[in-house]
Amino acid sequence: MxxxxxxxxxxxxxxxxxxxxxxxxxxxxxxxxxxxxxxxxxxxxxxxxxxxxxxxxxxxxxxxxxxxxxxxxxxxxxxxxxxxxxxxxxxxxxxxxxxxxxxxxxxxxxxxxxxxxxxxxxxxxxxxxxxxxxxxxxxxxxxxxxxVSWILQMYPALNRRRALAHQLNLFREAAAPGDPFSMDASHAAALLESLSGSVAAVSIDLLAFHETYYFQEVEQRGSLPATVTYAQELASEAKASDHPDLQFAGRMLEAALEDLAKVLRGRFGHAGTTSSEVFEHYSTHHRHRRPREGAD
Known part of the structure; x- marks a missing residue:
């Protein structure tokens, strides 16, 4: 040769x-x-x-x-x-x-x-x-x-993310104005714990299926970047409640959201020192919020 x-x-x-x-x-x-x-x-x-x-x-x-x-x-x-x-x-x-x-x-x-x-x-x-x-x-x-397996595994992960966004929208629509926890406190805590598990599943999906991040939802109702800030509001109000079950559920949801923010910051380069800033940047990148002046 x-x-x-x-x-x-x-x-x-x-x-x-x-x-x-x-x-x-x-x-x-x-x-x-x-x-x-x-x-x-x-x-x-x-x-x-x-x-x-x-x-x-x-x-x-x-x-x-x-x-x-x-x-x-x-x-x-x-x-x-x-x-x-x-x-x-x-x-x-x-x-x-x-x-x-x-x-x-x-x-x-x-x-x-x-x-x-x-x-x-x-x-x-x-x-x-x-x-x-x-x-x-x-x-x-x-x-x-x-x-073929890659494609088949991708869409269940996307469906879990869409389901979480729909859950948050349904919660917002069903909750009483100004008081999302007007229902029985134990029942509200169970709902928040379910949301925490869904948020944790989305964080794992983003780590395991890196490519799902780049799928942008056409409808805002099924878009997590457009609804994730409402989950933060729920966590804050639950932590401020007098009921211990709601306080625990609020801390649990807040921890799940912190983990999601860490994934978005560490794996996808979203700017922000707090979870709120990371989620705002996340929403902007997926075109569900108008970028601030000078933002990427």
Whole structure:
């Protein structure tokens, strides 16, 4: 092998490794996302924020599709570069199939192998190349099933966030004006404890499914950034109550909201030293509040 053959092999192996690391951190590691996925998701989000119209509502689905295509593209290109130095002598060609040794031929072989289509007109001849192509086929099948699972896991997390926003809106609509706890104090405390559990679940979802942050709700009623400040009001009023059950529920809800604010500040860079400031910044970024002068 000459210098260029070695170079293509190293670059191809590097692309494959980058793809595998990104998939591992995004789909298998519980509290992270890969560098490629994170860059694409954040980039699409930033572009949608400077555009007009409803681009923000479709930015996250488009970004997820772009991430999947990026993984597939890195896999196809990486294995194509591994095959390129061995074309055509390293492969067995069927009758009537032209023996090509260019990059497009390598890409074609890589795509066919990754998709597990296996037409059979060109197959690896060297024992090592056979193992490499078999490994690519296994990776392609795993990548397909992993991305489907990723999509299926994403939407339950989004539904939990929407459900919390709906709970807060229903509480606000059903509560008496000026006195949200006019009901039995024990019953009100149970409702607040339920809200605390929902807030904690959303915090865990944002840690485990980093990408859900970038989904913007079209309707304000189902938007947590638009309703989370009401949860803070409930926690403050409950803490000021004379009933010990309500006081405990208020502290519990406040602690859950503090944890959510820490996640938003630490993982998504929201500014603010207090939870209220973080939630205001969160709401502004999701376009449910007019930005202050000079705010990002």
């Amino acid at each position: 000459n210098f260029w053959d070695v170079l293509w092999t190293v670059v191809g192996a590097g692309l494959i490794l980058l793809m595998l690391v990104d998939v591992f951190h995004t789909l298998l590691y519980p509290h992270g996302s890969g560098p490629v996925c994170r860059t694409i998701m954040h980039g699409c989000w930033r572009l949608s924020r400077i555009s007009r119209g409803g681009a923000s509502s479709v930015a996250a689905p488009v970004a997820m599709a772009a991430v999947i295509f990026a993984w597939a593209g890195m896999a196809i290109l990486g294995w194509a570069l591994l095959y390129l130095p061995h074309l055509p002598e390293g492969f067995i060609y069927g009758a009537g199939v032209p023996r090509e040794a260019d990059f497009l031929e390598a890409v074609y072989l890589s795509m066919v192998t990754l998709s597990t289509v296996g037409f059979g007109e060109v197959v690896a001849g060297y024992p090592l190349l056979r193992l490499v192509s078999a490994a690519q086929a296994v990776t392609g099948f795993g990548l397909l099933t992993a991305t």
